[in-house]
Amino acid sequence: MSEHSPRRRRFALVAALLAALPLAAAAQADAQQLLSASDAIRNPERSFRATVTVTEFEKGAQVNSLTLLSFARMAEGGGQFATLMRFTQPPRDAGKVMLKNGADLWFYDPSTKAAVRISPQQRLIGQAANGDVVTVNFARDYQARLAGEETITDGERKTRASQKLELRPSGDGAVYAAIELWIDAASKAPIKARFFADSGRLLKTAYYRKFQRQLGADRPTETVIIDGVDTQSVTLVRLSDYAVRDLPAAWYQKEFLPRFNAE
Numbered sequence: 001m002s003e004h005s006p007r008r009r010r011f012a013l014v015a016a017l018l019a020a021l022p023l024a025a026a027a028q029a030d031a032q033q034l035l036s037a038s039d040a041i042r043n044p045e046r047s048f049r050a051t052v053t054v055t056e057f058e059k060g061a062q063v064n065s066l067t068l069l070s071f072a073r074m075a076e077g078g079g080q081f082a083t084l085m086r087f088t089q090p091p092r093d094a095g096k097v098m099l100k101n102g103a104d105l106w107f108y109d110p111s112t113k114a115a116v117r118i119s120p121q122q123r124l125i126g127q128a129a130n131g132d133v134v135t136v137n138f139a140r141d142y143q144a145r146l147a148g149e150e151t152i153t154d155g156e157r158k159t160r161a162s163q164k165l166e167l168r169p170s171g172d173g174a175v176y177a178a179i180e181l182w183i184d185a186a187s188k189a190p191i192k193a194r195f196f197a198d199s200g201r202l203l204k205t206a207y208y209r210k211f212q213r214q215l216g217a218d219r220p221t222e223t224v225i226i227d228g229v230d231t232q233s234v235t236l237v238r239l240s241d242y243a244v245r246d247l248p249a250a251w252y253q254k255e256f257l258p259r260f261n262a263e
Contacts, residue, residue, distance in 0.1 A: 031144040031165055037188040038181070039137040042208070043081070044215040044242075047073040051241040052085070052133055056126030057234045066093065066125045070239075071262060072135035073247040075101065080141070080173065082252040083134040084260060097260050100134040101252045103172045108257035115254050120175040126235030127204050127225040131175035133237065138181070141174040142167035152182055154191045155207030155224050161185040162192075176203070190220065195228075202228035214242040 049071050056064040067089035072081045080102075087096040097108040100120075108115045120131030138144075147164040154160050160182075167179040178196040183189065190208045197203050204227055208220035221240065227233035250256060 031146040032139060034146070034163060034183060034188065035142070035144040035165055035167070035181070036137075036139040038183045038190045039139050041187070041189045041217055041219060043072070043135055043137060043219075044217070044244075045074075047071075047245055047247045048215060049241070049243045049245040049247075050239050053238040053240070054125050054128050054133065055236045055238075056128075057236070059232045064125055065089070068098075068133065069263070070133070070135065071245065071247050071251070073249070073252060075252075076249070079139070080137055081135040084247075084251055084262075085133065086260065086262070095261075097257050098130065098134070099252065099254065099257060100131075104254075105130060105134075106254050106257065108260075110258070113258060115257050127227050127233060128235045128237055129175065132223075132225070136175075138167060138179070141169060141171060142179065143170045144181075147180075149185065150182065152192060155209030155222075160191055187218075189218070204228050214239075215244060 049069065052068045052070050054066045054068075055062060066087070068085045068087050071084040073083075074080075075082045082101040083099070085098045087093040095110045098118075099106040099108070105118050105120050106115050107118045118130060120129060120134075122130050124130050124133060144165045144167050147166045150162055150164050152160055152162050161184070162182040163185050165181045165183065167181060169177065176195045177198040178200075180194040181190065182192040184191055189211065192208070193206045195203045195206070204225050206226075207224045208222075209224065210220065210222040211218045212221050214221065221238060223237040225235040225237065251260060251262070
């Protein structure tokens with residue numbers, strides 16, 4: 001058989017593809033581990049309570065604000081959180097409750113005494129969707145691919161060496177069709193993310209900033225979310241008052257929502 005025969009070339013191509021498979025698998029594993037490391041910085045590894053304040057700005061002026069108490073519990077099977085959120089401000093929303101458990105997101109209004117299923121993509125306030133304020137580990141809902149190394153400007157206008165990940169949904173729990181995530185090359189802390197719709201349209205850009213020591217790690221306590229079209233439309237999500245809490249599994253059921261009133 002000639003050295004340059006079609007059969008020999010096919011054999012060489014197949015051999016090259018087979019040799020590349022372990023390298024691709026290793027790269028995939030490395031990217032997923034990097035994503036998990038970033039998740040561990042955003043979120044504690046045990047059940048916790050925090051105050052979430054969401055403030056909407058238009059052209060630099062505050063136009064709306066919302067405060068919730070968040071109770072996040074590692075879901076059965078691990079890897080992802082179940083989250084209960086009770087609205088405390090403004091007064092007209094006080095007592096309302098939102099529950100995220102698995103792929104289900106429920107909203108309970110005490111005035112109607114009804115729990116209704118809602119969409120994680122639906123806006124809560126400003127550029128913050130319902131799925132943006134519940135506690136989420138990206139590594140559970142997305143597959144990561146390492147897209148390279150970049151030097152970027154973070155949310156506090158500092159230059160950071162970063163690794164860029166491209167995330168694609170791995171199951172029904174993913175809120176977005178795609179995410180680009182930049183992670184600090186040294187600390188593995190999240191720096192910046194861009195969120196995309198099914199059409200490929202940029203929905204918003206988020207910057208993680210104001211890192212503080214909370215529950216054993218330096219975590220971002222602010223996320224700045226900028227509209228993908230109108231950059232004058234900005235939403236600030238602040239987390240404060242972190243505390244470890246033992247949270248009963250019985251709380252995280254739709255039927256429990258009318259009775260939920262934890263502080």
